[in-house]
Amino acid sequence: MSQNSGSPGSSAANRWDVGRFVKTLSYFxxxxxxxxxxxxxxxxxxxxxxxxxxxxxxxxxxxxxxDTETQSTQQILVIGSTSAVGQQLVQxxxxxxxxxxxxxxxxxxxxxxxxxGDAVICxxxxxxxEASQSRxxxxxxxxxxxxxxxxxxxxxxxxxxxxxxWGALDDVVMGGVSQSSIRLGDGVAYFxxxxxxxxxxxxxxxxxxxxxxxxxxxxxxxxELRVKGDGKRxxxxxxxxxxxxxxxxxxSFDTVANEWITVRIPFSALVPVFRARxxxxxxxxxxxxxxxxxxxxxxxxxxxxxxxxxxxFFQLQIQSIAVYRxxxxxxxxxxATEETERLLQNSGIPYTMICPSQVNEIPGGQFLQVARQPxxxxxxxxxxxxxxxxxxxxxxxxxxxxxxxxxxGKCAVGDWHCLFKSVAS
Numbered sequence: 001m002s003q004n005s006g007s008p009g010s011s012a013a014n015r016w017d018v019g020r021f022v023k024t025l026s027y028f029x030x031x032x033x034x035x036x037x038x039x040x041x042x043x044x045x046x047x048x049x050x051x052x053x054x055x056x057x058x059x060x061x062x063x064x065x066x067d068t069e070t071q072s073t074q075q076i077l078v079i080g081s082t083s084a085v086g087q088q089l090v091q092x093x094x095x096x097x098x099x100x101x102x103x104x105x106x107x108x109x110x111x112x113x114x115x116x117g118d119a120v121i122c123x124x125x126x127x128x129x130e131a132s133q134s135r136x137x138x139x140x141x142x143x144x145x146x147x148x149x150x151x152x153x154x155x156x157x158x159x160x161x162x163x164x165x166w167g168a169l170d171d172v173v174m175g176g177v178s179q180s181s182i183r184l185g186d187g188v189a190y191f192x193x194x195x196x197x198x199x200x201x202x203x204x205x206x207x208x209x210x211x212x213x214x215x216x217x218x219x220x221x222x223x224e225l226r227v228k229g230d231g232k233r234x235x236x237x238x239x240x241x242x243x244x245x246x247x248x249x250x251x252s253f254d255t256v257a258n259e260w261i262t263v264r265i266p267f268s269a270l271v272p273v274f275r276a277r278x279x280x281x282x283x284x285x286x287x288x289x290x291x292x293x294x295x296x297x298x299x300x301x302x303x304x305x306x307x308x309x310x311x312x313f314f315q316l317q318i319q320s321i322a323v324y325r326x327x328x329x330x331x332x333x334x335x336a337t338e339e340t341e342r343l344l345q346n347s348g349i350p351y352t353m354i355c356p357s358q359v360n361e362i363p364g365g366q367f368l369q370v371a372r373q374p375x376x377x378x379x380x381x382x383x384x385x386x387x388x389x390x391x392x393x394x395x396x397x398x399x400x401x402x403x404x405x406x407x408x409g410k411c412a413v414g415d416w417h418c419l420f421k422s423v424a425s
Contacts, residue, residue: 015177052165054211057152076100076392077122077329079139080129084359085334088385089126096389105129122146124330124392136333136340144347146329149224152215153292153321155189168193169207169293176201180296188228192315195296202298204314205235210242210290218287220323222266228317229255233308236265237273237293240285247274248293249284252300254308255316264324271301278302292321332388341401350398352391356384357405369407370419377405390416396424 076093080086081102093100101122125143129135153162162184170178170193178201180193195204225236232255237248249270253263272282276299294316298309331351333340344351357377364382369375387404391397397420404419411418 052161052209052211054213054215056159056161057211057215075122075124077125078102079105079125079127080334083128084361084381085356085384085388086128088364088381089128089388092385092389105132105135122329123148124332126332126334126388126392127336128334128388131333131335131337131340133337133339136336137343140331140340140343140347140349143329143331143349146327147221147324148327149322149324150220151320151322153189153318155184156187156319158184158189162189165208166206167209168204170204171199171201174201175199176203178202178204180204180206182206187319189318190315191294191318192313194313195298195311197298197311202309202311203295205237205293205295205297207237207293208291212290214240214288214290216287217267217289217323220267220286220325222264222269222324224320224322224324225253225263225265226260226319226322227255227263228258228260228319230315231255231257231308232296232310232314232316233306234316235293235295235297236263237295238270238284238289239291239293240288242290245275247272247279247282249273250301252306260319273301276301276303294318330392332391334384334388336401345399352388352397352399353401354384354387354391355401355403357403359384362406365413366406367408367413368404368411368419369409370402370404370423372401372423373403375403375405375407377407379404379406386414387416387419391420394420396420400424 076098078086078089078093078100079102081090082104086102090100090102125139127136127139153165155162166182166189168180168182170176170180172178176196176199178193178195180191180195182189182191184190191206193204195202223236223238227234233252234255236251236253239246239248241247250273251265251270253265255261267284267286270284272279272284276297278301296309296314296316298306298311300306329349331344331349333351333353335355336353341351341353344353355374356379357375358379359381360378362378362380364380364386366380366383368379368383368387383406384404391400394417396417400420400423402420402423409419410422
């Protein structure tokens with residue numbers, strides 16, 4: 001990582017640093033012959049060839065790819081794990097190597113995420129508690145807002161490549177004297193420095209070298225930042241072309257001093273900007289992302305000033321930069337109501353509602369009978385749990401409501417697909 005130090009403020013510090021200017025251009029490959037000289041880059045403490053192989057970053061999914069989640073990659077949330085069915089479900093999830101977390105209803109608020117704290121982040125939810133219209137409505141709302149995240153830069157678990165991807169890009173390129181750096185430590189990246197308005201400057205930033213080939217993020221809806229700031233307003237920027245001084249797609253966000261926040265930025269919210277002036281008829285191409293940038297600037301856009309800008313020291317901690325896409329989790333509910341099913345149908349969430357007869361501790365592996373109307377009798381908690389688990393991956397169980405009891409029927413023991421299909425048909 002490119003690191004600069006110094007404290008603009010004295011008359012000496014207000015002099016333009018031509019050496020730092022050349023170093024910046026060299027680091028980002030603006031002067032190709034300098035960037036490719038080993039001795040020149042080693043003199044500045046970095047490697048030659050400023051392009052970064054994007055394939056060495058975490059893999060991301062293109063728009064043409066298909067989800068291939070397996071038992072080991074799915075994240076299951078079990079609500080009501082102390083109920084009879086919930087206890088059996090936890091045992092079966094463990095035995096089959098699923099990744100899961102089990103909670104009770106009153107703990108649900110601890111798992112919410114998103115800008116408004118209203119989204120459950122997981123691949124599937126299995127709710128084993130007694131039916132409650134108010135609980136189900138709240139849970140459906142949270143699941144409906146769910147997203148899938150893919151980290152791009154995980155500073156909590158940094159790779160060696162991160163050391164050579166990010167570098168300082170300050171107003172020295174236009175005669176200013178602001179100085180910044182980015183360093184790793186304590187599971188975060190520290191973007192710190194001193195920003196000065198001397199010499200008509202007023203911005204400090206860190207930017208990646210160009211990624212080759214560009215990242216294809218077209219399967220995602222936007223970018224998610226996990227940051228802790230100092231109360232100042234910062235900018236996030238994407239670049240979908242290789243030009244050094246080209247159009248950047250920007251989003252301004254306010255930080256809360258000494259508090260971690262999640263900033264979710266839809267691609268559609270990015271503002272096309274060239275030298276702090278907005279550009280008409282331009283939008284980011286998420287299928288070709290070449291560079292990422294974070295900035296503290298005196299200016300907003302088109303001459304407007306940053307209302308939360310102060311010259312002097314600043315610090316922004318970055319835990320991760322990820323992309324996200326909206327995808328409601330699949331839901332399996334035990335013993336839900338007709339009103340719950342109506343809410344699910346209106347939400348578009350893939351669901352299965354399983355309404356058992358009297359649940360008891362009889363051994364599992366019984367013949368099961370299923371129907372669209374209530375059934376009398378008893379049924380094993382083991383079998384109900386197995387039916388819930390099977391519903392996650394069976395297309396015949398999608399958007400299905402069924403009643404189940406232990407009784408000999410048309411399907412063999414353990415033939416879950418047959419059971420789902422017999423009700424769906």
